[in-house]
Amino acid sequence: KEISLQHGAHRLGRRNDADMARWRAYGLGQFIHWGLYSIPGGEWNGKIYNGAAEWIRTWKEVSPQAYDSLIYRFNPIKFNPDSWAAVAGRMGVKYVTITTKHHDGFCLWPSKYTNFTVAHSPYKKDIIGPLVKAYNKQGIDVILYFSIMDWHNPDWRYDIKTRDDSIAFNRFKQFTRNQLLELLTRYPTAKGLWFDGTWDNSWVKQAAFADSLETEMRKLRPGLIIGSRFRADEYGKRHFDSNGNLMGDYEQGWERKIPEKIEDVHGNDWDCVMTIPENQWGYAKTWSGHIKTADELLEMLAKCVSLDGNFVLNFGPKPDGTLRTEEQTLAKAIGDWMTVNKEAIYNGEYAGFAKQDWGYFIKNTGTNKTYMVIFNVPVSGLLRVTTPLHTVINKAYDLGNLTQTYTPEEIGTSTYFIHLHQQTPKKPFVIVLETGETGKSHGTGY
Numbered sequence: 211k212e213i214s215l216q217h218g219a220h221r222l223g224r225r226n227d228a229d230m231a232r233w234r235a236y237g238l239g240q241f242i243h244w245g246l247y248s249i250p251g252g253e254w255n256g257k258i259y260n261g262a263a264e265w266i267r268t269w270k271e272v273s274p275q276a277y278d279s280l281i282y283r284f285n286p287i288k289f290n291p292d293s294w295a296a297v298a299g300r301m302g303v304k305y306v307t308i309t310t311k312h313h314d315g316f317c318l319w320p321s322k323y324t325n326f327t328v329a330h331s332p333y334k335k336d337i338i339g340p341l342v343k344a345y346n347k348q349g350i351d352v353i354l355y356f357s358i359m360d361w362h363n364p365d366w367r368y369d370i371k372t373r374d375d376s377i378a379f380n381r382f383k384q385f386t387r388n389q390l391l392e393l394l395t396r397y398p399t400a401k402g403l404w405f406d407g408t409w410d411n412s413w414v415k416q417a418a419f420a421d422s423l424e425t426e427m428r429k430l431r432p433g434l435i436i437g438s439r440f441r442a443d444e445y446g447k448r449h450f451d452s453n454g455n456l457m458g459d460y461e462q463g464w465e466r467k468i469p470e471k472i473e474d475v476h477g478n479d480w481d482c483v484m485t486i487p488e489n490q491w492g493y494a495k496t497w498s499g500h501i502k503t504a505d506e507l508l509e510m511l512a513k514c515v516s517l518d519g520n521f522v523l524n525f526g527p528k529p530d531g532t533l534r535t536e537e538q539t540l541a542k543a544i545g546d547w548m549t550v551n552k553e554a555i556y557n558g559e560y561a562g563f564a565k566q567d568w569g570y571f572i573k574n575t576g577t578n579k580t581y582m583v584i585f586n587v588p589v590s591g592l593l594r595v596t597t598p599l600h601t602v603i604n605k606a607y608d609l610g611n612l613t614q615t616y617t618p619e620e621i622g623t624s625t626y627f628i629h630l631h632q633q634t635p636k637k638p639f640v641i642v643l644e645t646g647e648t649g650k651s652h653g654t655g656y
């Protein structure tokens with residue numbers, strides 16, 4: 211039984227407007243984490259911090275004042291937004307999510323509301339503006355990442371216990387509103403905001419304020435896309451309100467993890483944000499543990515798109531403004547695969563075919579094409595396909611070699627085997643199924 215909520219979800223089901231359809235069609239995105247934390251790169255006084263590099267300010271070995279003095283060393287002389295955008299374009303990303311301000315409070319744009327910005331660093335210039343321009347020039351949309359939690363701002367509180375907390379945090383709320391309206395005004399082509407740092411009690415208690423701020427931002431920028439992590443309802447419920455309805459326009463809960471099956475996404479739009487190492491977002495000089503390969507990342511991409519999500523891969527640029535070699539190499543490998551197979555990813559959605567071990571089905575929005583993205587060829591060389599009810603396969607062919615066609619062998623009700631011809635490649639590949647509908651009478655009908 212639903213309870214009445216003032217500050218819960220204001221929309222049931224998916225957004226059906228053109229701006230959200232554009233976001234839904236992206237498939238592949240890039241995340242960029244860049245800021246003062248990139249300078250130490252996960253090391254301090256010769257010691258390696260074993261947490262996420264962008265959290266080094268919280269390490270007991272680091273004095274916050276010493277960390278904040280990094281502003282006087284921020285001078286990325288090799289920063290060239292066009293080269294980052296070119297790498298992203300070559301990789302085949304359709305959107306980029308860029309940190310404007312991470313938890314440390316350092317602003318990559320010359321905000322009027324604090325001195326803790328690029329304007330007061332040796333670099334002096336705005337970073338966000340040139341980045342937005344360069345990516346838009348490549349036809350890549352921009353989403354602005356913004357952390358509500360701001361360790362540098364003295365008015366930030368983890369919880370509101372006293373009247374003084376409340377007075378300070380009210381100042382903080384105005385500061386936050388000012389910065390968000392400033393970002394939307396300075397960068398009008400930004401398609402959305404990706405909020406983070408919203409889990410502490412202080413912010414969770416601001417249901418009414420956050421709700422009215424979200425409304426204000428949507429009015430200022432119609433079509434703006436905001437995820438489920440921004441605000442809580444008046445009972446402190448986050449991502450899904452007290453009636454189980456999704457807050458915001460898409461589910462923002464898949465951080466370094468991917469849903470297993472379609473039921474896990476509850477019919478919502480969602481994105482998965484993923485690191486290349488186990489858990490490093492900002493630049494870390496030493497990458498330890500498992501570094502994901504291009505094939506692993508391609509499988510994550512296909513899995514996300516097959517379950518109605520976008521896959522957003524993180525890059526942590528170096529303090530001098532260049533991208534590390536490993537990231538450039540992965541971007542190129544992914545881009546080489548996307549050059550051949552991008553139509554299986556862009557405008558991809560859940561196909562409704564039974565999941566098979568060999569890989570993922572992705573339906574192309576608005577066409578009769580369903581793509582089989584194949585990672586694990588069975589030793590039999592037979593790819594099992596069970597179609598949704600009333601769906602028949604009219605054609606099947608290799609996306610990488612259109613003359614390579616297949617004749618599915620019917621082995622049961624709506625079930626087929628696709629016989630792979632020769633020894634298959636050691637790379638993921640795609641078979642295109644052109645489908646039709648049966649069960650619709652084409653006669654006069656009686």
Ligand SMILES: C[C@@H]1N[C@@H](c2cn(-c3ccccc3)nn2)[C@H](O)[C@@H]1O
Pocket residue numbers: 243262264265406407409465483491
């Ligand atoms: C997108 C990613 N989100 C930030 C994050 C948040 N958290 C976190 C850690 C403990 C509790 C709740 C959230 N860990 N990392 C990371 O720093 C990065 O920005």
